[in-house]
Amino acid sequence: MTMISQKDVEHIAELSDIGIVREELDEFTVQANKILDYFDILDLVEGGSGYVQERFNVLRDDIPVPSLSREDALKNAGATEDGFFKAPRVM
Amino acid sequence: MAGHFSFEPEDTINAFITVCKDPEYGPGPLSGNAVAVKDNISTAGIQTTAGSCILKGYYPPFDAHVVSLLKKAGAAIVGKTNMDEFGMGTSTENSAFGPTLNPHDRKRVPGGSSGGSAAAIAAGMVRMALGSDTGGSIRCPAAFCGIVGLKPTYGRVSRYGLIAYANSLEQIGPMGKTVGEVSDLMGIISAYDPRDATTIDKPYDHVPSAGVQGLRVGVPEEFFGSGVDPGVAAKVWEAIEVLEGMGAEIITCNMPSMKFALAAYYVTCMSEASSNLARFDGVRYGPPVDTKMQWHEAYQERRRESFGKEVRRRIMLGTFALSSGYYGRYYAKAQSARQQVKNDFMRLFNDVDVLAGPTMPTIAFRLGEKADPLSMYLSDILTVPANLAGVPAISVPCGTVQDMPVGLQIMGKPFADEVVVDAAYTYEQGVKA
Numbered sequence: 001m002t003m004i005s006q007k008d009v010e011h012i013a014e015l016s017d018i019g020i021v022r023e024e025l026d027e028f029t030v031q032a033n034k035i036l037d038y039f040d041i042l043d044l045v046e047g048g049s050g051y052v053q054e055r056f057n058v059l060r061d062d063i064p065v066p067s068l069s070r071e072d073a074l075k076n077a078g079a080t081e082d083g084f085f086k087a088p089r090v091m
Numbered sequence: 092m093a094g095h096f097s098f099e100p101e102d103t104i105n106a107f108i109t110v111c112k113d114p115e116y117g118p119g120p121l122s123g124n125a126v127a128v129k130d131n132i133s134t135a136g137i138q139t140t141a142g143s144c145i146l147k148g149y150y151p152p153f154d155a156h157v158v159s160l161l162k163k164a165g166a167a168i169v170g171k172t173n174m175d176e177f178g179m180g181t182s183t184e185n186s187a188f189g190p191t192l193n194p195h196d197r198k199r200v201p202g203g204s205s206g207g208s209a210a211a212i213a214a215g216m217v218r219m220a221l222g223s224d225t226g227g228s229i230r231c232p233a234a235f236c237g238i239v240g241l242k243p244t245y246g247r248v249s250r251y252g253l254i255a256y257a258n259s260l261e262q263i264g265p266m267g268k269t270v271g272e273v274s275d276l277m278g279i280i281s282a283y284d285p286r287d288a289t290t291i292d293k294p295y296d297h298v299p300s301a302g303v304q305g306l307r308v309g310v311p312e313e314f315f316g317s318g319v320d321p322g323v324a325a326k327v328w329e330a331i332e333v334l335e336g337m338g339a340e341i342i343t344c345n346m347p348s349m350k351f352a353l354a355a356y357y358v359t360c361m362s363e364a365s366s367n368l369a370r371f372d373g374v375r376y377g378p379p380v381d382t383k384m385q386w387h388e389a390y391q392e393r394r395r396e397s398f399g400k401e402v403r404r405r406i407m408l409g410t411f412a413l414s415s416g417y418y419g420r421y422y423a424k425a426q427s428a429r430q431q432v433k434n435d436f437m438r439l440f441n442d443v444d445v446l447a448g449p450t451m452p453t454i455a456f457r458l459g460e461k462a463d464p465l466s467m468y469l470s471d472i473l474t475v476p477a478n479l480a481g482v483p484a485i486s487v488p489c490g491t492v493q494d495m496p497v498g499l500q501i502m503g504k505p506f507a508d509e510v511v512v513d514a515a516y517t518y519e520q521g522v523k524a
Contacts, residue, residue, distance in 0.1 A: 002420070009407070016365060016410040017387060018403050019395025032408060034465050039354045042424040045431070058288040072152035078379020087374045088382050088389040 002036050004029065093117045098125060098169045104192040104201075106211040109138050109171040119165030121279060126161055127211050127220040130171040131178060132263060133252035134158050141254045142174040142186040142204075145397035149376045155252020156284040157221060157263050164279045169217060172207030176399045177368065178225050178256045180204050181470050182461065183232070185401045190458060193235060195495055199455040202235030204228040208266050209236040218268050219276050223253055225261040226356050227450075227474025230486035233266060234450035234498025237488045239273045239515065240266040244506050245481030246291050249284030255367045257360035258289075260478040270487060270516040274299045277508065297509045299516035304338035306514060307443040313349035314448025314473055314500075322492040327449040330489035330499040330518060334447070337521050339514075344439055344446075348431040349476065355428035356475035357468060358412050358421045365409030368402065404464060433480040440504050445514050449473055450486040450498030473500065483508040487515040489522075 004012075006025045009032060013020035020028065070083055079086035095115045102110065108130050116123050128134060131141040133151035135158075140146040154162070161168065175185035183206025184190040191206040193199040194214040201210040205222030209232030212220055222229040224242035233240030241264045248263045255261075265276035274297060283292035310331060315324050335341045373380035373393040380389040395403070412421035439446060452473060461467040477484035482505055486498035499518065503511040 002417075004411070008411075012407045012411050012414075013391075015414070016406050017369075017390045017394060018398070018406055019391030019393075020403075021395070028404065028407070031404065031464055032411075034463075035357070035408060035468070036411075038465055038468075039358060039421060041351060041354050042358070042421065042428060045351055045355075045424045045428045047427040047430075060285060068152055073375075075152060076149050076376035078373060078377075079382050085374050086382050087372075088380055088384050088386045090386045 003033055004036065092122050094123070096123070096167070100216040102216065104194055104197065104210050104214055105189055106172055106191050106207040106214065106216060107170045108140060108142070108173050108188050108207070111137060111168060111170050114167035114169045116167035117162065117165045119163060121161065121275070122165030124166050124219065125169040125217045126166040126276070127170050127172050127208055127217045128158065128168055129205050129208050129220070129222050130174055131223060131254040132158060132221055133254070134168060134171065137168070137171060139171065139254070140187070141178070142176040142188065143398065143402070144187045145371045145377045145394070147378060151252070153252065156249035156286065157280040158252065160279050160282055172205070172211055172220060174207055175204035176402050177254065177364070178204040178223060178228055178261070179364070179401050179405055181227070181231055181467050182456070183207065184458065185399055187399060193455050195237065196455070199457055199495065200235065202232030202451070202455060205266065206232045209233055209238055209240065212236070212238045212266060212268055219272050220266045221263055221280070222266045223261055223263050224478065225257050225360060226471050226478050229264045229266060230450045230474050230484060230498065230500060231471070233486040235455035235496065237496030238266060238268055239270050239485065239487050240264065241273050241277060241485045241508070241512065242477060242483065243277065243281065243508050244483045246289050247281050247293060247295065247506065247508060249287040249290050251284050251286040257363040258367070259363060260360060270299055270512060270519050274512050274516070277512070293506060295508055297512065299512050301517045301520045303334055303514055303517045306339045306445065307342055308334055308339045309342050309344045309439050309443030309446045310448060311344050311346040311349070311439070311446060313346050318469065318472065319449060319452040320454070320492070323449050323451070323453060323497050326490045326492055326497045327499055331447055333521055334514070334518055337517060342443055344443065346435045346439065346476070348428065348435045351428035352432050352476050352479060353468065353472050355425040355432065356471070356479055358425035359429065361405045361409035362413050362422050363409070365406045365413065368406055401464065429479045432476050436476070436480045436482055444503070445511060446502045448500055450500040454492050454495035454497065477502050481505060483511050485511045485515045487519055489518070
C-alpha cells in the first residue's frame with residue numbers, strides 16, 4: 001500500500017505547477033490516499049504494459065494550407081508585445 | 092432555407108453557460124434545427140469555457156470539426172451547455188458556473204459531465220445536443236435525465252476542436268430526445284477529418300430500423316453486481332426481456348476484467364489530464380497571468396485560483412502516476428488492465444452481437460450527495476469499460492424508479508454503431524407500441 005504524506009503532495013503540486021496553500025494540504029492528502037488505496041487493485045494485474053491500440057502511423061503529404069492569422073492567434077492573450085505573446089520571465 | 096430565429100429559453104435549471112439569442116441557420120438536412128453544444132467543443136466567436144474559470148472570456152478563433160459539419164447541415168447553434176469542469180465529474184456539480192439541476196427533480200443532479208446538454212433536452216429547450224464522453228459523460232446524463240445518448244466508436248467522430256482532457260478515451264457524440272434524432276445527428280458529425288489522425292473514413296450513413304430477430308444479446312453478470320441498486324437492476328432486466336420478447340437471444344456471460352476497469356480508467360484519464368492541462372497558463376487564453384512575476388510563481392497562482400479542486404486533484408494524481416518510481420505501478424499496470432478489458436469485449440463478441448446492462452448503477456443522486464471524490468468515481472463503473480475498449484455504447488430510457496429515469500446501456504463491436512442504434516431503436520419502438 002502506498003501512502004503519501006503532506007510533504008509528497010506539496011512536492012507533486014510543485015512538479016505540476018498547480019499551486020497549493022497550507023489549509024488545503026490535509027484535505028488533498030487524505031483524499032489522494034483514499035484514491036491511491038483504491039488503485040491498489042491494479043497490483044493484481046498480470047503483465048507489464050500492453051497497449052490497447054494497435055498503432056500505425058497516419059502520414060500525409062506536406063501541403064501548406066492557410067492557418068490562424070497572427071491577429072486571431074493573439075486575440076485571446078492577456079498581454080502581447082510587438083505581435084508576440086507576453087509571458088512572465090523564466091529566469 | 093436560411094434565416095435566424097429568436098432563442099430565449101427559460102433556463103431555470105442552469106443548463107446553459109452561454110445562450111445564442113439570435114441563432115442563424117442555413118439550408119441542409121438539419122435546416123432550422125436548434126442544436127446545443129457542450130461547452131468544451133470550440134465554437135468560433137462564441138465563448139467556450141469547458142466549465143472552467145481558466146477559460147472565462149475565451150472566444151475560439153475556429154470551429155471544431157463537428158461544429159463546421161453542423162453548420163454545413165443547416166443547424167442553428169443555440170448555445171453552450173454546462174458541464175463538469177473539463178469533463179471531470181459525474182454530476183455537473185464541478186462546473187465553475189454552478190450545477191445544472193435535473194428537470195425531473197431539481198434536488199437531484201442531471202449526471203455528468205454533459206449534464207447541461209442532457210438537461211436542456213429533457214426540459215424541452217432543444218431536441219438535440221452534442222456531448223462528449225470520456226468515461227460515460229454522454230451516457231450517464233442521458234440515463235439520469237431520461238434521454239438518448241450515444242458514445243460512438245473511438246475514431247468515428249473527429250476530436251478536432253474538442254478541448255482535450257483524456258485523448259485516448261474521449262469521443263464527441265450525439266444526444267437527443269429519441270434514438271431517431273441521435274442517429275440523424277450522428278450521420279452529420281461522423282465525417283472524416285484529416286486534422287484528427289485518430290479518425291478513420293467510415294461515415295455513418297444509416298436510418299434506424301426496428302428488428303432484433305436473432306440478435307444475440309450478452310448480459311455480463313458483473314453489470315448487475317453488488318453496487319447496482321436492485322430497483323434499477325430489475326428495471327433493466329425488464330427492458331432486456333422486452334428485447335427477448337421481440338426475438339433477441341439473451342446470453343448471460345462474464346467480464347472478469349471489470350474488477351480492474353475503474354482503477355485502469357482513472358489512472359489513465361488522470362495521467363492524460365496532467366499532460367493536456369499543462370497548456371492552461373494564462374498566457375495565450377483565459378484570465379491573464381501577472382507578467383511581472385517569476386514564471387513558476389505566476390503560473391502556480393493562476394492555476395490555483397482558476398482551476399477547481401477536482402481538476403487540481405486529477406492533475407496532481409496524474410503527475411504522481413506518471414512519475415519515476417510509480418509509473419510501472421500505476422500507469423503501466425493500468426494499460427495492461429485496459430488490454431484485458433478490450434480482450435474481454437472481443438472474446439464476448441465472438442458469441443454475441445451486443446452487450447446490455449444498466450447505464451448507471453443508481454438513479455440520479457441528490458445534489459451534494461457524493462461529496463467524497465472516490466464515491467463519485469465509483470458510479471462510473473458501468474460506463475468506463477466502453478471507453479477503455481473504444482467500443483460504441485448507447486443509453487436509452489427504460490422506465491423509472493422512484494419517478495426518476497433509468498437507462499438501458501447497449502454496447503457493440505467496434506464500428507458497429509449502427510447495430511447498437513438499431514437495438515436501441517427497436518426497444519424504443521417496442522415499448523411505445
